[in-house]
Amino acid sequence: MKILACLLLIVSFAVQADDYAAARQSMIDELQLYAKLARDTDDARLSDAVLRAMNRVERHRMVPASQIPFAYENRPLPIGHGQTISQPYIVALMTELIDPDADDVVLEVGTGSGYQAAVLAELVEHVYSIEIIEALATQAKPRLQSMGYDNVTTKLGDGYFGWEEHAPFDAIVVTAAASHVPPPLIEQLKPGGLMIIPVGGRFMTQTLLLLEKTDDGEIITRQYGAVRFVPLTGKH
Numbered sequence: 001m002k003i004l005a006c007l008l009l010i011v012s013f014a015v016q017a018d019d020y021a022a023a024r025q026s027m028i029d030e031l032q033l034y035a036k037l038a039r040d041t042d043d044a045r046l047s048d049a050v051l052r053a054m055n056r057v058e059r060h061r062m063v064p065a066s067q068i069p070f071a072y073e074n075r076p077l078p079i080g081h082g083q084t085i086s087q088p089y090i091v092a093l094m095t096e097l098i099d100p101d102a103d104d105v106v107l108e109v110g111t112g113s114g115y116q117a118a119v120l121a122e123l124v125e126h127v128y129s130i131e132i133i134e135a136l137a138t139q140a141k142p143r144l145q146s147m148g149y150d151n152v153t154t155k156l157g158d159g160y161f162g163w164e165e166h167a168p169f170d171a172i173v174v175t176a177a178a179s180h181v182p183p184p185l186i187e188q189l190k191p192g193g194l195m196i197i198p199v200g201g202r203f204m205t206q207t208l209l210l211l212e213k214t215d216d217g218e219i220i221t222r223q224y225g226a227v228r229f230v231p232l233t234g235k236h
């Protein structure tokens with residue numbers, strides 16, 4: 001009887017795992033289609049490497065229990081404290097635009113659930129991620145560890161000021177909307193580095209900006225359309 005119960009438990013876990021894998025794959029298919037329709041340009045196409053990374057991250061483990069049924073829908077979801085886990089397409093696009101390399105060290109501002117950090121961690125050497133809300137920072141750290149992301153280091157703090165101790169960074173990903181590009185983040189970007197950041201007002205759509213710091217320190221800015229993020233808070 002005990003053996004039968006164990007077998008049933010194993011089968012039910014296997015079925016559940018398969019369910020999520022299928023849901024994740026169908027989200028990936030949707031992202032490919034969405035990328036084509038939303039921004040039909042070469043430089044916003046989602047690469048196989050980014051899509052593979054998106055397919056490896058178990059988003060259902062990064063949302064509150066009530067949101068698990070929606071974890072693989074291409075939309076932001078509430079994670080408590082008035083914050084959201086970002087829309088998968090936007091996570092994929094921002095990841096793509098920083099052109100991640102296996103030996104890159106990346107700073108993320110706005111850990112939230114840890115989802116964007118996990119996607120980056122699939123592609124780069126190390127991710128440093130800062131979160132300003134204590135409860136979210138406290139949840140994300142063990143979550144990322146339990147999911148095996150040993151190459152992510154998190155801290156509680158105001159990401160406006162970056163993380164000087166580990167700078168300069170090959171890339172910086174800001175996942176909250178700023179009224180302007182924080183000067184400390186520009187300083188902490190390597191020559192040749194890329195920063196992706198939504199810039200604009202709090203209660204409107206913002207513009208997704210890609211900044212490139214040239215080898216001689218000049219900043220080149222490109223725009224990647226309208227997005228809607230929660231605001232970058234803090235006392236800066």
Ligand code: SAM
Nearest residue numbers: 085110112113115116131132159175232233234
């Ligand atoms: N990257 C997150 C994810 O994948 O779940 C999504 C983040 S949510 C859209 C934005 C996050 O930025 C929130 O968790 C918010 O608390 C955080 N945040 C806002 N202002 C911040 C600041 N100054 N420094 C660090 N984190 C900040």
